Amino acid sequence: MFSKSNGYNDGAQPSLVDCLVTENTASDGVGGIRHATWPGQTTVVNSIICGNAGGQVFGAVVLDDDSCGWGNCLDEDGDGAPDRCRDADGILHVPSEYPTLEMAWEELANGDTIAIAAGTYFLEDLDEETLVAEEMAVSIIGETNADGTPATILDGEDSDFAGIYIEGSDSEEHPMVIEHVHFRRFGTAGGGVALTNGIGYIRNCIFEGSYDSSTGLRVGNFQGTVEDCLIFDSTSNFIGGLSFLDWDGHPASEITVTNCIIENNYGSFPWGGGNGGVHFFLGTNSDGDSSIGGTAHFVDCTITGNSGNNGGIDLSPQWNVILTSTTVCGNETPGQIYGGTWTDASGNCVEDVCDDCSVCPGDLDGNGEVGVDDLLALLAVFGISDGGDLNDDGATDVNDVLILISSWGDCL
Numbered sequence: 252m253f254s255k256s257n258g259y260n261d262g263a264q265p266s267l268v269d270c271l272v273t274e275n276t277a278s279d280g281v282g283g284i285r286h287a288t289w290p291g292q293t294t295v296v297n298s299i300i301c302g303n304a305g306g307q308v309f310g311a312v313v314l315d316d317d318s319c320g321w322g323n324c325l326d327e328d329g330d331g332a333p334d335r336c337r338d339a340d341g342i343l344h345v346p347s348e349y350p351t352l353e354m355a356w357e358e359l360a361n362g363d364t365i366a367i368a369a370g371t372y373f374l375e376d377l378d379e380e381t382l383v384a385e386e387m388a389v390s391i392i393g394e395t396n397a398d399g400t401p402a403t404i405l406d407g408e409d410s411d412f413a414g415i416y417i418e419g420s421d422s423e424e425h426p427m428v429i430e431h432v433h434f435r436r437f438g439t440a441g442g443g444v445a446l447t448n449g450i451g452y453i454r455n456c457i458f459e460g461s462y463d464s465s466t467g468l469r470v471g472n473f474q475g476t477v478e479d480c481l482i483f484d485s486t487s488n489f490i491g492g493l494s495f496l497d498w499d500g501h502p503a504s505e506i507t508v509t510n511c512i513i514e515n516n517y518g519s520f521p522w523g524g525g526n527g528g529v530h531f532f533l534g535t536n537s538d539g540d541s542s543i544g545g546t547a548h549f550v551d552c553t554i555t556g557n558s559g560n561n562g563g564i565d566l567s568p569q570w571n572v573i574l575t576s577t578t579v580c581g582n583e584t585p586g587q588i589y590g591g592t593w594t595d596a597s598g599n600c601v602e603d604v605c606d607d608c609s610v611c612p613g614d615l616d617g618n619g620e621v622g623v624d625d626l627l628a629l630l631a632v633f634g635i636s637d638g639g640d641l642n643d644d645g646a647t648d649v650n651d652v653l654i655l656i657s658s659w660g661d662c663l
Contacts, residue, residue: 252284264293270295276305285310292311293313295308296318299318302333321357342364364390388422390451400433403433404432406436415437419449425449429453432456433457436459444458444469446468448501458481459485461485462486467487468493469490471497476507476508487559488521490525491526491527493529494532498536499542505545506547508552512555514557526557543569544571546572553578564587581604587603611658613656622660625655626656629652
């Protein structure tokens, strides 16, 4: 439908009542309803405008509360005619209700959840290089394999797709949730996943192989948890793994990171300062906003094998960082943790060499127990080399035999 006013008096004032406008195509314009000029308006009452190519409504078009105008049509009773534009329960199912992630994303409202069925979804055909939700608390939830690992894979291979950014409104009305999703090979500037300005959790997710300027996972001004996640093999020219960034003007973060592995990420900046592991930002942005600090508590985590200008954990003096039962080892930067202070809440191991963090020093064959095979291996190099050196004194001797025997049995 096309309406155009002549510029006099009240202009055109058409109304649509109890109508269905669908499956129309405009080669250069809006396939649904367009009110082209001022004054006047088109009023839509108890009507459905959906599934039109080129857009649904444009210009001075007013929809009442019983009308909708979205790209996706839902035929809930299966009679071949649309019943509504979007699911009333706020759960947008991909692909059963929305054929693509992008179609669901375009129709998000505050508090909605995109539920993505198991499968691999390649993102090279998206019209947008990023999927951004601003001032909305929305969630993305996938499905799991029989072993509990994410069965929903979003793959940006060979595409310009950069990332998914959910920026809430600092409200506690709706949590932001990302769960059971494997994010893979997001590239170009800003690649990765970001969750900011709200409450919620990220659980049972994998962030793999992203690249370019900012990769892996970024959280900021966020109150919630990151649980049971793996962040690995990202390559960045700035921050490679997990990044924390709080800005002034929003509540400071209160984040607990539990049972996560951050491994083999790379971050290198031409002028230094890149980090491949965990990074806490300190500074300002191009708009003049200043960073602040929150609290981040790592529990039962492993941060290892990260490199670049730096690896390990790059602290900021603004942040309160606490480690409990967490291992930080084998990262490129000596000392592993740098740039500030942190609180040791017990059970941690921070060592340049990961072997020094072994909780089972006599397990020479790495099978999870100390037994006869380990004793024989130690005796084979006794007094000959340091291959059985368990106390780091440079020799394999009787002291190492005693350490091995004291660790006899299953490793804890």
